[in-house]
Amino acid sequence: MLEKMFNPDSVAVIGASRTEGKVGRAVLENLMQNSELTIIPINPNVDEILGLPCYHNILEVPPETKVDLAIIVVPAKFVPGSIDECGRAGVGNVIVISAGFKEAGIEGARLERECIALCEKYGIKLIGPNCLGIIDTASGLNASFAANMAYEGNIAMMSQSGAICTVTLDWAERIGVGFSKFISLGNKAVLAENDFLQLFEQDPSTAVIAAYLEGVKDGPEFIKIAERVSRSKPVVIVKSGRTSVGSKAVSSHTGTLAGSDAAYNAAFKQGGVLRADSLEEMLDYSRAFSVCPLPEGRNIAIITNAGGLGILTADACYNSGLSIASFEEKTVERLREKLPPAANFYDPVDVLGDAGADLYEHALDVVLDDINVNGIIVLVSPQSMTDVPGIAEKVAAKIKDSKKPILCNFAGGSRIAAGEEILNKYGIPNYSSSERAVASMNALCNYYTIRNHKRGAPAEIKADKEYAQSFIDSASKNKRRMHGLESMDILKAYDIPVVDARIAKNLPDAVKAAEDMGYPIVMKILSPDISHKSDVGGIRLNLKHADDVERAYNSMMSDVRHYMPDAAITGVQLQKMISGGKEVIIGMDRDPQFGPLLMFGLGGTYVEFLKDVSFAVAPIAEAEAKHMVSSIKTYPLIAGVRGEAASDIDSIVRTLLKVSQLVTDFPEILEFEINPLMVMPEGQGCVAMDIRFTLNLNE
């Protein structure tokens, strides 16, 4: 797949130029770095460029010169024509560097659609438009106008921003980071992140996948592919745009609480993606993955020649959720054998300021042997006696052969430069601060967990889908938004327990319904004009006899008429009063990128201002449903705290799975919320007390 895109024998440059400073020349020069490549400049006005014979049109290239890849740099309006010619000339791979498409407005968007149609017609694989090009260090291809060529390495990088490609390449060059493939995604008209994730998965020269993304093209596919790819290779993504609040009007709790970024967080989590918060983090993590074995636990040993740095690093470990290792007894003994008496033999190991390379080596040897140690951070400060290069050599040799990850922070400036150089030479990352080393160690630990996490298939839920369908059909004929008793039937279709409730149009009906249902009951006003029932006296709790019902009915009518004299009142709703349970919320908001975004949280006022909720993209497997429940901070409140009885968490999990199935089955449900779902003590189930949902009437 895409073999000839990244390892072509011959490449045409449509819009090649002689003029210095022009993209059409920069691309040509970059391609010429590889002397084995057949390079074919295309320019209607010239016969030769930089010593290469130039054709006026790609159709003129002799058929025996099979063009594997065409790079287009002509102005946007000529690009569709060039693609058409590529198609007719049988060129299967095209990179469009030219800008002026979707990003530039309506006319550009039209041009881009034209290009897409042509690619479909001819089966052309296209990268771009509006991109920097691609680099493949394994094949020696630099099909870009980037000023830097990448070093060889095992990190594959893709970026939705060309400028960020430039920054990353320049930065990587300074700190000695290499790449296997480097792809500027541009507008992702045809090929996008999902295609390249799969390419990187198969690519033998790629061990780590890094990306800068501003969005994903196909969210549900992305989760599936990332989930698979991340089982074999770590996927580190920095996704920008956390802040841009979508313009979509939100009317549910789920929508309000989700913000624009919750879906990405959920999807990345489900896809096993490590989300980096900055380019720096992305590079830091990728460097660690590129050289380190994975730690089999979160117990970290620190070796330092400066006590203060050791403490700061331990602090950083603690903040990241890493543990400071408890050494085996023999480790402490062996450290004591060679380290001076004033040294610290426990984690963080302080070899003291005058320690030479041999002491570092000894400490590393001993600590590596300790079964309680999963990873090591080596700190070196340039004190007056410190043999920085000597220590670097010893440490680098250990890291090369280690089965446990070892990360370094040689801390300082010019006096540690020689050490950094040696580490660089061995391809070992040196982090400029111990906090960055710790963050990267944490990423290694997190990926170990991701890789060993069993997700399982989405649960199969038995449901009366036809009944639900007929209900939705009739509902959408009438109105868009539904809530309350009238829409409870859709829950029944998915076997979600709902509270016993009746509608009564007058007092005698209300009394009769109450007598049928049994006491105690709750009475609520029914009116299309009243949304906050309690504000107008429209709720009465704990009615215990027919008398109570009568008194409540009469006073409620009087109250409601007082507060809202013009409200149309259609009757009252009676429902069984349920006590002894805890209120939770299960919601769903349809995300434009990923589809059904499920939400779970505690009910009541807490959910709103603590924002203590969890998210996942449906459909979810049982493990995810469990995680949704257990990952909220207030989980102890339902798991049972201070001797209180545990709530029936299994029933929440089952309900989450049923809702997941429901909203997956019916894409026309835009918003959905069970609020509250009353959860009874363990073994006693749960019951939906109220529901609201919004249908998309266009579907």
Next chain:
Amino acid sequence: MLEKMFNPDSVAVIGASRTEGKVGRAVLENLMQNSELTIIPINPNVDEILGLPCYHNILEVPPETKVDLAIIVVPAKFVPGSIDECGRAGVGNVIVISAGFKEAGIEGARLERECIALCEKYGIKLIGPNCLGIIDTASGLNASFAANMAYEGNIAMMSQSGAICTVTLDWAERIGVGFSKFISLGNKAVLAENDFLQLFEQDPSTAVIAAYLEGVKDGPEFIKIAERVSRSKPVVIVKSGRTSVGSKAVSSHTGTLAGSDAAYNAAFKQGGVLRADSLEEMLDYSRAFSVCPLPEGRNIAIITNAGGLGILTADACYNSGLSIASFEEKTVERLREKLPPAANFYDPVDVLGDAGADLYEHALDVVLDDINVNGIIVLVSPQSMTDVPGIAEKVAAKIKDSKKPILCNFAGGSRIAAGEEILNKYGIPNYSSSERAVASMNALCNYYTIRNHKRGAPAEIKADKEYAQSFIDSASKNKRRMHGLESMDILKAYDIPVVDARIAKNLPDAVKAAEDMGYPIVMKILSPDISHKSDVGGIRLNLKHADDVERAYNSMMSDVRHYMPDAAITGVQLQKMISGGKEVIIGMDRDPQFGPLLMFGLGGTYVEFLKDVSFAVAPIAEAEAKHMVSSIKTYPLIAGVRGEAASDIDSIVRTLLKVSQLVTDFPEILEFEINPLMVMPEGQGCVAMDIRFTLNLNE
């Protein structure tokens, strides 16, 4: 103060050495960087070192050579003798570089105490022992064995770790950061952070104060001094040891929730100290303060030639609580005038990839003029057309004259190096990532708030201190820990409302008490053997008549005897049942460094696992008490949410101030907790329902 320590005319080095690699030689060489200094080596075995006449003992130095400062580098056991000689020779300032004191064990600690006594005897100001020395770039003094001399600058730095001095100096040299004074604190036997805070406050060459601390010597003084100093100069401190859980047994909520670090966070906040989480942050913030005016608000403009970087930077602003500025209309118009049509004229301003220095200059000019902009972050990525040095020159010139802070992130590697160099030349920090620039901008904004925050004096509370004293005296005669009704009197002495409660030894007394108090009431078992009353049926709620009291009394006695047949029962406690209020907790735990650490949080189970509590070191002013209440996440629950009535927050604030006064007046109170304090709706006050406290019997 300390004038001759940092700007001496003559310096003696006790333990001066000819031997290369020895500290006694390194110090001498460093001092000799200043040719105007009179340097006097002291060594009993030598007559001349490095061309300087050497005395065998400081007492031999002729009296006309007034020695302003002596630096001692002899082995620890000889140090007291040397100090004694300094004292006799009339030397007022001493730096002890030698190690082997408190940090080395019992004998070292004894030696250190001896040194302290001698300093007291002679009135000697001493830095160290176990330190690297000091540097003063204004006077040209390098009285240390550091390998790097600091650049001149306006940042004063002190560090409790010599190794961290070394790292910081080396690092600062690489990135061109300068210092006014640089102090290695060592063991802080005599002079400590509080002394130097005051020195830096007065020092005309210091504009920014930075520190690495592992602890403070006098916590309450530290808060007072820092509070004053931070009004004129920013104080940035990285404090290590967040993780080290104190060995002190904790029995109160306050202690459990505080951990080891809450007191530092509270004290730093009260002292106006900006806490940095790493050395990198400390240097980053200090650099920003060293050159930037303060922003008068949190609205930040971003100027970039790379859209993606702009979005990432906006994300970072959002995460830090900074806002993206809303430009005035005329700003957008003026940007439109010169920027190309595809540019972005709103924040973040995208001048596009091919922008030259003139466009950057124009954008900066225009955005600086906007009254809605408080600070600016300039991003430069090295794209193919980017004139990095040209942009750096224009930007640097603007920054020099700007009344608003401007921070830069020239992003990349070798291709932005020329720009970095120019910025360095102008003394302008370039941050290696936009996230670091944003964090530093946030520090500037936070300091602006700190400097303008009026703290006010601790509130004066009227209290019957004598009554409280007599109560504590009698309590401490009997037992150490007290709770419940028996200790409510201490609250009354400080005018804190307590629940009406009585003790009854038998049923008739109980009925009588209930009739006296009025219904409804709560009955609790009284027994020294029962701590969890509810577990043994020892609590009855909502008793409404004498009948209820009788039934409750009898069934309680029967239940309690059933569960705990051997418990000694002294009677029951009756108290007024209070409903319609919200439970909060006010606690105090005595911190070893800072003294009385107050805690505030909501009552109930939430406080424990949400850890949603606030802290402050007593005595507090009213503003701090208000902040304690409003800064918990669950504040909306008491402030009134969703139409619920607001609680009487004023009464909480008043109670906090009273508790603050109480625990300040009585240092023998080790732990103290009102739990719950029942807060009624606004205007209706609050009432302490239960209290427990622990006295220190040794005082």
